[in-house]
Amino acid sequence: ETGVTQTPRHLVMGMTNKKSLKCEQHLGHNAMYWYKQSAKKPLELMFVYNFKEQTENNSVPSRFSPECPNSSHLFLHLHTLQPEDSALYLCASSQRGLTVHEQYFGPGTRLTVT
Amino acid sequence: GDSVTQMEGPVTLSEEAFLTINCTYTATGYPSLFWYVQYPGEGLQLLLKATKADDKGSNKGFEATYRKETTSFHLEKGSVQVSDSAVYFCALSDRDSSYKLIFGSGTRLLVRP
Numbered sequence: 001e002t003g004v005t006q007t008p009r010h011l012v013m014g015m016t017n018k019k020s021l022k023c024e025q026h027l028g029h030n031a032m033y034w035y036k037q038s039a040k041k042p043l044e045l046m047f048v049y050n051f052k053e054q055t056e057n058n059s060v061p062s063r064f065s066p067e068c069p070n071s072s073h074l075f076l077h078l079h080t081l082q083p084e085d086s087a088l089y090l091c092a093s094s095q096r097g098l099t100v101h102e103q104y105f106g107p108g109t110r111l112t113v114t
Numbered sequence: 115g116d117s118v119t120q121m122e123g124p125v126t127l128s129e130e131a132f133l134t135i136n137c138t139y140t141a142t143g144y145p146s147l148f149w150y151v152q153y154p155g156e157g158l159q160l161l162l163k164a165t166k167a168d169d170k171g172s173n174k175g176f177e178a179t180y181r182k183e184t185t186s187f188h189l190e191k192g193s194v195q196v197s198d199s200a201v202y203f204c205a206l207s208d209r210d211s212s213y214k215l216i217f218g219s220g221t222r223l224l225v226r227p
Contacts, residue, residue: 043217102163
């Protein structure tokens with residue numbers, strides 16, 4: 001595997017379900033990100049992790065719970081979601097400490113909440 | 115705070131036409147500038163980047179020049195193909211934004227045969 005992978009690619013869940021999204025980066029980076037992309041707001045940064053520590057939470061509702069057990073893996077735990085949470089969830093990684101901070105994205109998980 | 119403004123889409127072109135997608139930015143520091151592309155059903159891919167004034171980023175026939183005097187980073191391609199149909203995002207990153215990516219709203223490009 002190369003780059004940034006995300007599983008599952010598609011997920012349909014009811015409002016009372018609990019599910020998790022997984023992201024893995026194979027680039028040796030030390031920072032990882034979750035974004036939400038929907039028709040209403042094209043790209044919203046949700047969470048930032050640097051060296052496994054959460055450094056940013058952009059007022060994300062508590063029904064989204066991130067977890068970063070190591071620099072290569074990032075999870076987004078979902079529970080009691082709302083239909084408006086249906087979106088494409090993108091994971092990204094980057095190497096902090098360099099002069100140029102480009103991020104590399106995974107293919108995303110298309111989430112539908114019914 | 116930092117911000118990026120892109121031209122509204124969609125942009126519809128015929129194959130082999132010349133493409134320009136405008137991007138301007140506001141930043142207090144000296145940002146790095148990026149173009150990302152998102153093909154249907156996929157995540158974002160880094161298309162090109164430039165890190166200082168007058169730098170030209172290029173990839174796959176696309177080019178963009180970092181213009182500090184006009185705070186712009188317009189994307190151009192001399193001859194588009196149907197396969198270039200996608201959404202294009204301009205973005206910046208600098209110390210004042212804690213090196214996060216600040217994205218524009220995206221411009222959808224549709225190329226017709």
